[in-house]
Amino acid sequence: MAGTVNSADRRRAIVAAVYRVLERDGLEGATMRRIAAEAGCTTGSVTHHFADRRELLDATVGAAVEESMARLVATTRREGLRAGLAEMLPLDGHRRQELAVWLVGVQAAARDPELAARLSLRYAAAQDVLVAELHARLSDRADAGAQDAEALDLLADEVLSAVDGVAVYAVSDPARYPPERQLALVDRVLRRTGLA
Known part of the structure; x- marks a missing residue:
């Protein structure tokens, strides 16, 4: 043991x-x-x-995705959607490392179809997590009946794409995108999508 x-x-x-x-x-x-x-x-x-570098990279990207998604879900349930999405941003050293791993995984996947397929599955799982959270959040609203599966999927894509973009910009230009600016941009996304 x-x-x-x-x-x-x-x-x-x-x-x-x-x-x-x-x-x-x-x-x-x-x-x-x-x-x-x-x-x-x-x-x-x-x-x-x-076994090799590919397996190690795949395991590392998988760990980063699983850890960030677990934090997103737990934090969203405890503190709300904004706080959950903030878990995807490079607001501290660990999350910067995690994002670096994610970006390297994307880079490697561009040249490796097997890694790309596994990263796609993991990203789809992240999408499913966010769709479930959005569905739970929107079920209390008066227009919940108008939120069909396709609309929720598009909304989740919109929010994830925006937050991913903020995260990439923040890693690329940390002086321009300090934590308070990153969070202000997430606030704008949530207001624009009616989730604030």
Whole structure:
């Protein structure tokens, strides 16, 4: 039993190292040797847990998507939609790393159909989460009957696309997009879509 826990812990530590390496060095710099050094282990340990760089990248992107979506849902339920969407923004160091991982996953998927298919499935799952949250939020409104599945899907796409755009701009130009500007832009999106 302890071996299983240690193995899971080691995988998490390696994935956390990939977060840091990707943010600092980008996709090209994320070599197995550099990741192993960042994780404080050997490349043999990395390849023991992940068959190759593709599997490691896929696991890392998957962890970033799952973690951010879990936070989005939990925070939305606890504090509201605005706070939940803020979980997708690079407002602190961890979320900047997470976004760097997501962007590297998108970059890698552009050249790797298998990674693209898995990223698409994960993004569809994120879309489903947001549609469910929007449906629950809109069910209390008087015009809830007018919100068919296609309208909710489009609304979720609109909100996700806008927040993703804010996040990418914020990573690209942090001086122009400090946290308060990022949140102000999310507020504008929510007002424009009638979700504020």
